[in-house]
Amino acid sequence: MRKGMQSRWLMGVVVVLGLLLLTLLPRTEDTPRNPAPRSSSSQERSLNTWNTSEHAVPTPTGSLRITGVVRDARGSVPGVRITASRADAETLSERPCPEPLRDRQAPSSVRENACRIVHMEEEVARLVEAREGEAPVFAQTTSAEDGTFALEGLPSGAFALWALGEHGAVMRPEVPAGSEAVELELEEGFQLSGTVTEALGHTPIPGARVTVLHEAHTRFFDAIADDQGRFRVGPLPPGRYLEVASAQGWRTGVFREEPWIDSDVEVDLKLHRMRWLEGLVLTPQGLPAEGLTVNLRPDFKGADLQTTRTDAQGRFTFEEVPAVLNHAWVWNPERTAYGEASTEKTSEKLVLRMTPCSFLEGTVRDEQGRPLEGVRLTVKKQDPGDDPPPEALTDEAGHYRLGPLIGPYLEITLTRDHFMNKVEHLSRRDDLARTWDFTLARAVSVEGTVVDTGGAPLAGVALRFLSKRDAADGFTRARSSNRDANTVSDEAGRFLLDSDREDSGWLFAEARDFTAAKVDVKVPSTEVRVVLHRGASVSGTVVDAKGAPMTDVTVKLWDTTPGSGDAHTDTVDAKGGFSLRGLKAGPYMLEAWRRTPGMEQSTSRPVELEEHTQAEVTLRFEEGRTLEGMTVDTFGQPVPGVQVRACIPLDDAPAWQLLVEPCDPRERGGVRSGPDGRFVLQHLVAPTYQLVAWKEGRSFAPSRSRGGTADAFSLHVAPGSEDLRLVLERSPRLKARVVNAEGQPLSSSLSVKYEYKGATQAPDGVFDLVRRDTIGGVRISAEGFFDLERDVEGQPGEDVDLGTLVMTRGRKTRLFVRDEANPGSMAGVPVFVVPSYKDNPQPDRDPDPPRFHGRLDAEGAIDLDGLPLTTRLFTVRLQQDGRQQDVSLDAHQEVVTVTVPARPR
Structure with missing residues (x-):
């Protein structure tokens, strides 16, 4: 009994000591949940990468395992954290794209509803801040002393394995559960470092959280910015990554540097401060508008729409708005009145003065005066909201009613089969007649059906007509309107092309997975039958030098027939696969291409296609050679942080490669030299490269550089180049x-x-x-x-x-504007206030007087700031109807009222 008690007591001591030891060990985990800044110096914190709390231990959900070993160039590596994750429906990379962002031109290898998460900025920012949208981790472990590992409790299916060590990292996608002897060979990986600063300057934002997330497999890696706003994350495996930066009181930003990162990257993440925005909504009569929904959208791509309601005094408030251009708009419930305003000044209050909306009515007839039924009238998008533009369809009597209409000018498109499309521009002034009739000219048409070789109708085929007469004159179409030049076949394969004259020419038909067709036709024609052939195809896999599938690679198939200039493009899938179909017979060059921070990498091979053949090709990227060098100043001292880029000289580019990207590190980025000025370029396969270098405040001096042959802008280097030194002079x-x-x-x-x-x-x-x-x-x-x-x-x-x-301070004058025709408040009315030079001295030796283009504030006034200490004449013009009045401001007036006269009857 005593012996058993002693054993249990000793076991308890061991467990307690073990737990205590675990709490004292440093942890360098891959995915944070609740990171907190450590009590270390700023310099030390800037060097710590994703040193945050680990995942909760995953609950086993299956009985399968994955075993293997972690190695690097020197052998097995212990102490490397390995995790198995898998994307699901809630993962950011797998979420369906919102309808407006769906890429209808996406290659076949991309899911129909897929959307690159970089386009969903607001959604990505919200989910990352909430720590949602990451691929779930099913198992995790650490490699043993001999580098071996075992991931237990996995369900069936394939997993992405992440091995993250102190000096290297690797990610292996699509590893099936149950696999044994999996080799994870650590690569050098890359470090992503940089600063988080305010958008309008270089002031650092200490304590900002930076989350780096892998686009395809959506893993999160965090860092906290130090007192100088500096952060660093890594080493990470090569891939596509986004950076999400957030801080209290600042708008969360989503950033993307390079499409594919495989070497160290330095970034500058700029955030916009959030602010409180107030405003006022007034009816067309200038009275407070209660209970209306105010919409607000910041001037950011993909920014979310915010809404709020007005109170009894017509006031509204948005508590968190980025300090950028913001656009607000409001409708009344009946949609008979509309107001909008923009602001970007922190102190400015928005005033939305609603104006009545109008409806346009009338009749559409043909040239003989007969009413036309089924004419579609569409107004070009008017407001910044998501509502579709107003449309109307004429009835049996040719009558339409179109609206609600806003804005001073209208662009209306009229379309109907067998008639020429028409675009009308109208001015929506107060004297614009509410009745407006249109006349459409009858067209001559080409009608028919598009089918495949089996006779099945084909929808979505793009068709266009080219007149022989216009082709001889160098024109590309024979239409009076762009909307008549092209069409797309419907679900039944039917199409209709209208022309303004009888003619002869060619009908071109193009569709994905089919070879393009060219048919001789006459205008008018009916029952034209266009047959599309599926043609040849080429598919295969892109692999690296070790035979592993590569992702984030673009495949281009160049038609090398003289004078062709055509290229078919696809993007490889998660397994490196690609497929190009609908190809005509002939000689091609198949190229796999990707961009990295330091260069564009590619590999190619010729392909000869015959009619209806299906070619299988493997494209392999060579390991290539490595080029090392230093960036130095004119005294030979290291210059860190220089962007270096390698490009193939234009003279060496193959003839079939029609598009060659510019060799400019400022636009395309480059590898950055380290603190000692050293840089490394990998995977060089061409005989010669030209190197360019850039850093803010420095100028690259090829003629003073060593290790190659200089031209005016670059240094040409060949295999065997030694003692490579890129010299950067101090810019004036x-x-x-x-x-x-x-x-x-x-x-x-x-x-x-x-x-x-x-x-x-x-x-x-x-x-x-x-x-x-x-x-x-x-x-x-x-x-x-x-x-x-x-x-x-x-x-x-x-x-x-x-x-x-x-600088000399100007004087300020408050200018009140009144309307003789309407004695009520003018708050929120849009006006122009510009200098009137007809009575001002010429030439004007005073500084340029200010101009104003915007809306009157809640008092019906504006402040003209920076006026010279002399008498000046200004013109005040109402934007809505163009009425105007001149006003003279003497050298000392602080308040002036100007009355715009009523329109003469």
């Missing part, structure tokens, strides 16, 4: 310090004169920019101050310091 700088009259720094912007590019912002008023020798002059702007213009003079390549620039 343009400097300035902007202050107010009291010498205090002034938040301002600098733009290059006569150049259509965004201005550079300087919240602290200090500018230190790369100077381009082409800059002739700059304009400095600050809210409430007169613009300053300065010439940029200096020798090419030299710094230019504009010194301290003192």
Whole structure:
């Protein structure tokens, strides 16, 4: 008895000690759930990667296992965490795409309802913040001392295996449960590092969470930004990744750098601050509008729609809105009145003054005056909402009623079979007649059916007609409207093409999986029968140098027949498979292509296709050679963070490759040199490459570089190149310090004169920019101050310091606008206020006076800021009907009222 008690006591001590030891061990897990910043220095935190809490231990859901070994180039590797995950219906990568985002041009290897998650920005941001949408983990373990591992309790099916170690990583997709002796060979992987900063400057956002997620298999990897906004994640296996950055008080951002990442990447993730937005909705009579739904959409691709309701005073509030351009709109319940407004200023309050909507009525007739039934009238999309544009269909009497209509101008399209399409542009002024009749010209038509070789009708076939007469003159179509130039066959394979004249030409028919057809036709014609042949096909697999299937590869089949210029494209599936069908016989070049941070990689082989043949081809990427070098300054000292890119020289590009991407690391990215200036380019297979390099504030100097042959823009390197040094010179700088009259720094912007590019912002008023020798002059702007213009003079390549620039504050005048025809409030009415030069001195030696294009505020007024201390004449114009009135502002007026006259009867 005593011996049994002692044994149990010893066992308990061992368990307690074991648990205590586990709590003390450092953990470097692959997927966080509730990460917390560690009490370490900023530098130490910036180096820690996804050091967060681990998954809960998965509950076994089956009886199968996967066993194997983890190795690297030196042998077996212990202590590597291995997980088995599998995408399901709730996983981000598997969720169906919203209808507006479905890619109707997606290749056959992509599921019909699939949508790249980069397009669902708001949905991705919401789910990642809620820690949802990740592929579930079914089993996890750590490799033993001899590198072996066993994943237990798996159900049947295939899994993605992730092996994440301190010095390498690998992901193996589609490993069936029950597999044995699976070899996971660690690759070097890549580190993703960067900064999280505010969108309008470089201020870091400490404590921001960065989640890196694999697009295809949706695994999450987290990091917390340090005090300088720095973070690092890795090493991760190569693949497609998104970055999701979030912080309290900031709009969560979804970012994507390179389509395929297999080497270290440095990113700058910029977030927009969230703010409180208030507004007011008024009826057309200027009274508060109660109980209406206000819609708001930020100016972001894929941004979610927000809604709220107005209170008894017509007021509304949105509590969290990104500090960007926001567009708001509102309808009354009867949809007879509409209002909209935009804002991006933090302090501005929105005023939505609703205006009555109109309906357009009339009759559509043919050229003989007979009413036409079944004419479809469509208005070009008018409002920013998701509602379809207004449409109407004429009845037996040719009558239509179209609306509700908003906006000052209308674009209306009229279509009907056997008649020429028509596009009308109308001005929706107050004097626009509510009755508007249209006349359509009769067309001559080509009608028929598209079938396959078995006689089955084909839907969705694109058809177009080319006139022989126009082809001889170099024209590509013989229509008066684009909408008559093309059509698509319906479910029964029927098609109709209308023309404005009798003619002869060719009818072209194209459909996926079929060879294109060209048929001689005359206009008019009926019962034209177009037969499409399925043609030849080529399918196969893309593999790496070790024979493993590759994903994220584009397959291009180039037609090498002289003068063809055609290319068929497909994207490989999760198993590296591809299939191209509907091909005509002839010689082709089959190419597998993908873009990585440092270069475009490709492999190709010729394919000769015969009629109705089915070719099977395997494309293998070669391992290639590795090129190492350094980025240095003119003194030979390392320059870190330089983007280096390798490209095949244009003269070496094969003739069949019609499209060659530009060799520019600023646009296409590149591998980044490390802290010691070293960089590595892998998988080089061409005889010669040209290298280009870029870093902000530096200029690549090929003539001063070593290890290759220089031209004006790049360094050409061949196999065996040694002591490769890419020299980057310091770029000349343009400097300035902007202050107010009291010498205090002034938040301002600098733009290059006569150049259509965004201005550079300087919240602290200090500018230190790369100077381009082409800059002739700059304009400095600050809210409430007169613009300053300065010439940029200096020798090419030299710094230019504009010194301290003192800006003069302008005066502000509050301008109230009244309407003689309507004594009520003018709040929310859109107006233009522009300088009127007819009575102003010429030439104008004062700074440019301000302009205003927007809506009157809740008091029916606007603030004109930055006015010169002289008398100036302005024109106030109502946007809705064009009525206007001039107003003179003397040098000291602070409040002015202008009344726009009523329209003469």
